[in-house]
Amino acid sequence: MAGSVALRREAKIASIIEAAWELAREHGIGGLSLHALAREVGMRQPSLYEYFASKHALFDALFAAGNRQLLERLDATTFPHEPRAALKRGLAVFVEFALEDSARSELLFQRHIPGFEPTRESYGLAEEALDRLVELMHDAGVNEQGDVDCLVAVTAGLIDAQMSNDPGGDRWTRHLDRLVDLLVDDATTKRRRSR
Amino acid sequence: MAGSVALRREAKIASIIEAAWELAREHGIGGLSLHALAREVGMRQPSLYEYFASKHALFDALFAAGNRQLLERLDATTFPHEPRAALKRGLAVFVEFALEDSARSELLFQRHIPGFEPTRESYGLAEEALDRLVELMHDAGVNEQGDVDCLVAVTAGLIDAQMSNDPGGDRWTRHLDRLVDLLVDDATTKRRRSR
DNA sequence: CTTGACTTCCTATCGTCGATAGGTGATTCT
DNA sequence: AGAATCACCTATCGACGATAGGAAGTCAAG
Numbered sequence: 001m002a003g004s005v006a007l008r009r010e011a012k013i014a015s016i017i018e019a020a021w022e023l024a025r026e027h028g029i030g031g032l033s034l035h036a037l038a039r040e041v042g043m044r045q046p047s048l049y050e051y052f053a054s055k056h057a058l059f060d061a062l063f064a065a066g067n068r069q070l071l072e073r074l075d076a077t078t079f080p081h082e083p084r085a086a087l088k089r090g091l092a093v094f095v096e097f098a099l100e101d102s103a104r105s106e107l108l109f110q111r112h113i114p115g116f117e118p119t120r121e122s123y124g125l126a127e128e129a130l131d132r133l134v135e136l137m138h139d140a141g142v143n144e145q146g147d148v149d150c151l152v153a154v155t156a157g158l159i160d161a162q163m164s165n166d167p168g169g170d171r172w173t174r175h176l177d178r179l180v181d182l183l184v185d186d187a188t189t190k191r192r193r194s195r
Numbered sequence: 196m197a198g199s200v201a202l203r204r205e206a207k208i209a210s211i212i213e214a215a216w217e218l219a220r221e222h223g224i225g226g227l228s229l230h231a232l233a234r235e236v237g238m239r240q241p242s243l244y245e246y247f248a249s250k251h252a253l254f255d256a257l258f259a260a261g262n263r264q265l266l267e268r269l270d271a272t273t274f275p276h277e278p279r280a281a282l283k284r285g286l287a288v289f290v291e292f293a294l295e296d297s298a299r300s301e302l303l304f305q306r307h308i309p310g311f312e313p314t315r316e317s318y319g320l321a322e323e324a325l326d327r328l329v330e331l332m333h334d335a336g337v338n339e340q341g342d343v344d345c346l347v348a349v350t351a352g353l354i355d356a357q358m359s360n361d362p363g364g365d366r367w368t369r370h371l372d373r374l375v376d377l378l379v380d381d382a383t384t385k386r387r388r389s390r
Numbered sequence: 391c392t393t394g395a396c397t398t399c400c401t402a403t404c405g406t407c408g409a410t411a412g413g414t415g416a417t418t419c420t
Numbered sequence: 421a422g423a424a425t426c427a428c429c430t431a432t433c434g435a436c437g438a439t440a441g442g443a444a445g446t447c448a449a450g
Contacts, residue, residue, distance in 0.1 A: 004447090005396085005397070005446080005447080008397095009397090009398095012398095028309060030309040031309055031310075033435080033436065033437090034436080034437065034438090035435075035436070035437090043398095043399075043400095044399080044400065044401080045436090045437080045438090046399085046400075046401085046402095046438080046439080046440095047398075047399055047400075049437095049438075049439085050397080050398060050399075054437080054438080055436095055437065055438090106306075110305070110306075111301075111305075111307070111359060112306070112307065114223060114225040114226055115226075146369075146370060149356065149366060149367055149370070150353075150367075150370050150374060152356065153349070153352040153353050153355070153356040153367050153370075154348070154349050154352050154374075155352075156352050156355060156356065157348040157349050157350075157351050157352020157353070157355065158345075158348050158352070160348070160351060160352065160355065161344070161347065161348040161351065164306060171344060172344055172345075172348050174341075175341060175344070175345050175348075178381075179345060179349075179378075182377050182378070182381055183374075183377070186373075186377055199418090200417085200418075200425085200426070203426095204426090204427095207427095228406080228407070228408090229407080229408065229409090230406075230407070230408090238427095238428075238429095239428080239429065239430080240407090240408080240409090241409080241410080241411095241428085241429075241430085241431095242427070242428050242429075244408095244409075244410085245426080245427060245428075246427095249408080249409080250407095250408060250409090
């Protein structure tokens with residue numbers, strides 16, 4: 001059986017990551033402890049170091065996994081043909097993804113783990129997800145970096161306010177479409193003006 | 196000497212808080228340790244419990260102190276008479292305050308400490324600061340809660356993006372005035388429309 | 391089928407963390 | 421002067437992340 005060792009190892013890693021998500025959802029991403037995680041998968045804490053070199057390495061694996069989930073979600077989304085509607089749809093998917101799992105969002109989108117920086121490889125996945133949204137913006141006529149930055153920051157601001165102050169509600173996120181219209185209108189007419 | 200004990204005690208508390216800010220600026224608010232803080236003020240760690248019942252109590256004192264700094268800053272600001280210019284000035288002061296000390300902002304504006312919730316009393320200071328900004332919005336003709344929420348979320352989103360991705364720069368915050376104009380224009384014309 | 395390498399887990403231990411218990415002088419008040 | 425309070429200490433606890441070193445189990449080459 002060639003590679004059966006590697007297969008078993010990868011399955012174990014996947015089960016550890018799955019258990020880590022569960023614990024993170026219970027206690028927050030910051031409340032995740034290696035002792036508790038090890039017990040959850042039937043091990044002692046030092047044994048986890050067989051699979052992850054450090055707690056930060058585990059966070060990095062979770063970071064990569066979370067971003068892969070986001071990419072899959074975007075892949076599975078059917079977008080309207082009309083560019084602006086497609087942009088709204090993409091941002092709405094992003095918002096929904098962020099709000100459905102606060103622990104995951106803390107890791108992926110907020111600076112919640114003190115010394116954690118994702119590896120170049122994992123960060124690439126995050127950039128890829130962001131690029132998808134930026135592409136939708138370009139299709140909708142938002143091309144300047146400043147306008148893209150504004151759209152990203154506004155969306156993130158709505159998500160953050162929603163998660164912090166009214167988790168599960170829509171007091172902030174319900175304004176997303178209106179703000180997108182405002183920003184896209186301004187960005188596109190501004191471009192016409194300066195040409 | 197009536198109250199000399201209380202005076203000495205309050206001075207000590209102030210010096211501890213000052214040292215705590217310094218350490219927080221060095222290692223981030225999450226990297227603040229009671230052992231290190233105690234050494235910094237010439238004590239052993241358990242002695243700090245003479246002044247703060249727990250680490251969260253210390254965070255609460257820092258939270259209150261930070262919000263008092265913000266209120267003082269707003270008090271010391273001279274606002275233009277024109278309402279919208281005054282709003283822009285207020286938000287700019289807020290942005291500047293947030294960007295000049297990331298450790299303080301992590302504590303005051305982000306959910307960076309796992310289990311920390313400010314006491315009702317300390318939270319009141321934060322609400323007071325927010326109320327000042329909301330008042331400026333009302334003066335500028337932004338009265339509906341949804342529009343206020345949007346302005347707050349957008350400002351916070353710009354600050355967050357700026358702190359996370361380009362600390363010290365202005366790639367995001369330079370768009371503040373334009374976004375304020377967009378939102379205020381929309382909010383005020385929308386109100387006229389519906390009346 | 392056995393031997394040797396590799397895999398996968400363990401116990402024991404370290405240093406740091408926040409927190410508590412209990413004690414000791416110094417200061418303050420009656 | 422004596423009692424109460426204050427302001428600090430040492431010693432210790434349990435939980436944490438991390439490392440050292442060892443013992444079974446798995447697997448493949450001779």
